[in-house]
Amino acid sequence: xxxxxxxxxxxxxxxxxxxxxxxxxxxxxxxxxxxxxxxxxxxxxxxxxxxxxxxxxxxxxxxxxxxxxxxxxxxxxxxxxxxxxxxxxxxxxxxxxxxxxxxxxxxxxxxxxxxxxxxxxxxxxxxxxxxxxxxxxxxxxxxxxxxxxxxxxxxxxxxxxxxxxxxxxxxxxxxxxxxxxxxxxxxxxxxxxxxxxxxxxxxxxxxxxxxxxxxxxxxxxxxxxxxxxxxxxxxxxxxxxxxxxxxxxxxxxxxxxxxxxxxxxxxxxxxxxxxxxxxxxxxxxxxxxxxxxxxxxxxxxxxxxxxxxxxxxxxxxxxxxxxxxxxxxxxxxxxxxxxxxxxxxxxxxxxxxxxxxxxxxxxxxxxxxxxxxxxxxxxxxxxxxxxxxxxxxxxxxxxxxxxxxxxxxxxxxxxxxxxxxxxxxxxxxxxxxxxxxxxxxxxxxxxxxxxxxxxxxxxxxxxxxxxxxxxxxxxxxxxxxxxxxxxxxxxxxxxxxxxxxxxxxxxxxxxxxxxxxxxxxxxxxxxxxxxxxxxxxxxxxxxxxxxxx
RNA sequence: GGUCCGUUGGUGAAGUGGUUUAACACAUAGCCCUCUCAAGGCUACAUACACGGGUCCGAAUCCCGUACGGAUCACCA
Numbered sequence: 001x002x003x004x005x006x007x008x009x010x011x012x013x014x015x016x017x018x019x020x021x022x023x024x025x026x027x028x029x030x031x032x033x034x035x036x037x038x039x040x041x042x043x044x045x046x047x048x049x050x051x052x053x054x055x056x057x058x059x060x061x062x063x064x065x066x067x068x069x070x071x072x073x074x075x076x077x078x079x080x081x082x083x084x085x086x087x088x089x090x091x092x093x094x095x096x097x098x099x100x101x102x103x104x105x106x107x108x109x110x111x112x113x114x115x116x117x118x119x120x121x122x123x124x125x126x127x128x129x130x131x132x133x134x135x136x137x138x139x140x141x142x143x144x145x146x147x148x149x150x151x152x153x154x155x156x157x158x159x160x161x162x163x164x165x166x167x168x169x170x171x172x173x174x175x176x177x178x179x180x181x182x183x184x185x186x187x188x189x190x191x192x193x194x195x196x197x198x199x200x201x202x203x204x205x206x207x208x209x210x211x212x213x214x215x216x217x218x219x220x221x222x223x224x225x226x227x228x229x230x231x232x233x234x235x236x237x238x239x240x241x242x243x244x245x246x247x248x249x250x251x252x253x254x255x256x257x258x259x260x261x262x263x264x265x266x267x268x269x270x271x272x273x274x275x276x277x278x279x280x281x282x283x284x285x286x287x288x289x290x291x292x293x294x295x296x297x298x299x300x301x302x303x304x305x306x307x308x309x310x311x312x313x314x315x316x317x318x319x320x321x322x323x324x325x326x327x328x329x330x331x332x333x334x335x336x337x338x339x340x341x342x343x344x345x346x347x348x349x350x351x352x353x354x355x356x357x358x359x360x361x362x363x364x365x366x367x368x369x370x371x372x373x374x375x376x377x378x379x380x381x382x383x384x385x386x387x388x389x390x391x392x393x394x395x396x397x398x399x400x401x402x403x404x405x406x407x408x409x410x411x412x413x414x415x416x417x418x419x420x421x422x423x424x425x426x427x428x429x430x431x432x433x434x435x436x437x438x439x440x441x442x443x444x445x446x447x448x449x450x451x452x453x454x455x456x457x458x459x460x461x462x463x464x465x466x467x468x469x470x471x472x473x474x475x476x477x478x479x480x481x482x483x484x485x486x487x488x489x490x491x492x493x494x495x496x497x498x499x500x501x502x503x504x505x506x507x508x509x510x511x512x513x514x515x516x517x518x519x520x521x522x523x524x525x526x527x528x529x530x531x532x533x534x535x536x537x538x539x540x541x542x543x544x545x546x547x548x549x
Numbered sequence: 550g551g552u553c554c555g556u557u558g559g560u561g562a563a564g565u566g567g568u569u570u571a572a573c574a575c576a577u578a579g580c581c582c583u584c585u586c587a588a589g590g591c592u593a594c595a596u597a598c599a600c601g602g603g604u605c606c607g608a609a610u611c612c613c614g615u616a617c618g619g620a621u622c623a624c625c626a
Contacts, residue, residue, distance in 0.1 A: 042626045077625055147624090154623095161550045164622055192624055201552095215553065228624035236626050260553060260621035283555095284620075325574090329562050332574065354555095354562075361560055364575050374588085414588080421587050433587095483584080496583075514584035526586040 006178040007135035009185060010142065010193075014128045018272075021126055025115055025246040034067035036250045039093065039100065040243075042074040043085035047092045047306045049296060049360060050255055050285045056323050057282060058253045059098045063344035067250070070102035072243060073119040076233040092306050096316045115247040120239055127234040130242050130272075131193055131227055139198075139271055140226060142181050142191040143173045165222040167197065174223055193227035199267050207262055210251070210280045210350035220263035237261060241268045244277055253280045280350045285326075285360050296360065303362060313388040313427025318369035325368070326360065328352045366425035374420040378412035381424075385411070388427040396431050399440055409536055410437050413528045421528065436522040437533075439541060447549070448525040450515055461490065461516045462546055472539060476531050487513045521545050 028036060037058040041051060062069035071093070073086055087107065093100065102113025104122075117123050134140035145153075145166070157164045173181070174196050185191065199219035207215050226238040234242070244252060259281050269276045285296045285304075296304045303309075309319050324331045324343055334346055373381060382400070385407075389397035400407040411430075414421045424430050435441040449458060469482045484494035491507045493499035499509040518530050521542050527533055534542065 040626090044626070074626065080625065150623090158550080163551050212554070218552070222622090225624055230624055233624095235624070239626095255620095256554080257620055258626090263552085281554095326561070329574090332561095361575070364561065367575055370587095419589055423587060480584085487584095509584085511584050518585065524586090528586070530584065 001178040001182055003138045003178055004136040006142075006182055007132045009182055010135065011128050011132040014125060014132050016125070016129050018130055018133045021129060021246060025248070028068065028115075028248045030068070031066060033065055035061050035065040036068045036070070036248055037062040037253055038070045038072050038244075038247070038249055039098075040072040040074050040254075041086075041089050042077060042080075043089070044077060044080040044082055045085060046082075047089050048304045049306065050282075050304075052092070052096075052306055053285060053323055053327065054253050054255060054282050055093060055098060056096075056320060057280065057327060057348065057350075058251075060324075060344055060346065060348045061251055061253065061280070061350075062101075064346070064348060068101045069098075070113060070115070070247070071100040071104075071118060072247070073104065073106075074236070074239065075119060075121050076228075076231075076236070076239060078121075078231050078233075095310065096320060120243070121233065123239075123243070124233060126246070127227070127238065127242055128232075131234070131238070134195070134226075134271070135193070139196050140193050141174055141176065141196050142185065143171075143194045143223070143225075144184055144189050144191045145172060146190075163201075166194065166224075167201075167222045171223045190229050192225045192229045194223040195226050195268065195271070197221050197223050197267060198271070199263070205263075205266065207266065208278075209259070209262075210278055211283070211353045212259070212281055212355055213351075215259075215262075217263045217266075220267045222264070224264050226268075237264050237268060240265060241272070241274070245269075245272070245274045249277050251280060252277045253282060256281045256284050280353075282327075283354055303360065311392060311428070313384075313392065313429075314365065314369055314425070315372060315384060315427075318365060318372050318425075321368045321372070322360075322365040324348075325364065329354075369425040370422040373424050374415070374422040378408045378415055381411045381430075382408045385427050385430055392428065393431065399438055403438070406437075406536070410434050413532050413536075423528075436524055436527075437536065439544070442523070442545070445523045447519050447523050449519050450512065450525075453516070458516055458520070458549065461513060462520045462549065464490065465513075465517055466542065466546060470534070472535065479531050483513065484510060520549060 028034075030036070039055045039058050041047070059069050061067070071090075075081055075086075086105070090105065102115060102118060104111040104113075104116055104118035106119060111118070131140060135142075143166070149172075150166070153166070153170050154164055156162075157170075171194070174194070197220055199221040201218045201221045203219045204216050205219055207217060209215060224237055225235050227234050233239075240252075243249075262279070266276065320343055321331075321335065324335075324346065328346070328348055330352065331346060338345070376384075382404070385400060386397065389400065411434075423433055436445070465486060469486050471479075471482075474482065487494040487510045490513070492513055493502075493506040493509045496509060496511065499506060514530055515525060518527055518533070519525055521537060522533060522545075537545075
């Protein structure tokens with residue numbers, strides 16, 4: 001029996017060859033310099049900030065070059081698959097408008113692109129053809145090692161401080177004759193297919209990573225599993241080889257944790273004589289935990305999960321800007337000079353990514369977000385708030401829609417001007433800052449009057465002001481002059497400089513008067529411009545609130 | 550233990566042998582402005598190049614070693 005016979009025994013129904021598939025997946029017809037990237041998640045968990053980082057990088061690289069960004073569902077691990085994971089991943093990339101050019105969704109049967117299927121479990125025959133080829137050539141073999149045998153190999157390797165893995169003399173079945181292998185298979189023995197590695201651990205090769213630069217690795221000599229016995233699907237390494245070759249990926253963007261499997265991938269591509277794509281290994285996103293710095297964790301850090309940003313209501317723009325700022329530190333300067341350009345117009349450079357992990361800084365995110373939101377029109381903020389609250393605060397959503405115009409006016413306070421207020425970093429913060437403008441929410445609070453202020457004085461100031469001085473029709477200057485007038489009449493000081501110089505000569509200052517009025521109508525001692533607040537509140541609300549005191 | 554990577558102030562970082570008394574941004578603090586807050590203006594801040602050798606007229610920048618940190622070593626991706 002030859003290797004070819006063995007291959008036929010294992011894959012009797014596979015008739016297409018590697019060459020057939022190469023014809024089916026021809027070179028992409030793209031302009032010079034166009035790059036093909038992919039986001040290739042496994043549906044085994046929810047998307048976290050590290051995945052998102054890579055995805056943004058994928059997207060920028062592809063879009064900036066007028067290339068292709070596609071989505072590939074890497075569902076080769078049936079056991080760990082989580083229901084709804086791929087739907088959630090889809091939700092996130094669509095939420096951030098990182099639409100893939102090619103994709104396939106099982107649940108809705110949507111598919112787009114000529115290089116599919118884009119779901120690995122549907123590509124089994126393709127992988128088998130490639131594996132069959134390898135077996136015929138004697139470059140892969142069935143391995144009958146049991147779990148127990150492997151455990152004991154590992155144990156002895158650990159004990160003897162040897163490298164761990166199935167290689168050299170530990171690769172017990174690599175030199176089994178096709179006849180012996182066939183016999184075991186016919187008996188129904190369990191097996192995986194392993195690569196018959198030709199690498200030499202004592203030889204080194206150079207590898208260029210676009211982010212990390214040139215690295216040197218020993219060649220791979222481990223007979224890695226390329227096909228699992230459990231579901232006959234390939235392992236990641238093999239699927240990466242086949243898919244990225246056939247789909248003509250030019251740039252593989254993936255987390256730094258993959259660097260250590262570069263020797264395996266290098267050998268796999270070499271074995272087939274395929275050209276390797278370029279690699280961009282993205283730095284880990286780290287987190288400071290007390291004194292220790294560690295990889296950000298979905299379990300321990302709420303901000304690691306992408307749901308966090310949606311729940312908080314960070315605009316998608318803010319999150320992407322924050323990620324881009326971490327990815328390339330010259331991005332901020334670029335953005336300053338190009339405030340209106342799409343982030344994909346930025347000439348992203350993998351080389352500029354920091355090789356050490358980056359701490360994702362929520363303060364920085366807030367700052368970026370505050371600046372962004374402050375520059376929006378009130379109506380735009382309203383729309384965003386509407387959309388967010390629909391999902392996360394239904395009651396508030398009803399309220400703002402009931403008073404749509406009023407709410408927009410509130411959101412417009414000190415907004416459309418050269419130096420707008422920067423009050424909100426996220427949509428979820430808004431309610432906490434404007435609740436007192438709504439009678440429906442004007443309950444369960446305490447008036448924040450200055451300490452030691454007696455009730456009689458409060459009443460006197462409020463009554464005097466609203467009965468004798470306040471007129472809705474006044475413009476701001478008139479309004480403020482009247483405030484000063486009353487201040488002086490009641491024995492307070494209308495000039496802050498004068499008051500600060502001689503505090504003992506007066507009952508208080510115009511600041512105290514303002515405070516009484518401000519707290520009287522809003523309960524809060526800190527609000528935006530009092531004139532605007534009074535204008536917006538209007539006579540009815542004001543009267544109702546005064547009478548509550 | 551093997552392999553690979555990294556180490557500039559509280560954070561992200563600029564910097565690739567000499568315009569560096571080491572940018573910039575965020576954070577923090579103070580002052581100014583001011584009816585409060587936010588914003589804005591100004592200033593300060595951290596006495597920042599892990600450590601030790603070497604190369605050189607000259608090193609954060611090049612080389613070696615040490616320490617520390619991280620990633621990875623599955624029929625998981």
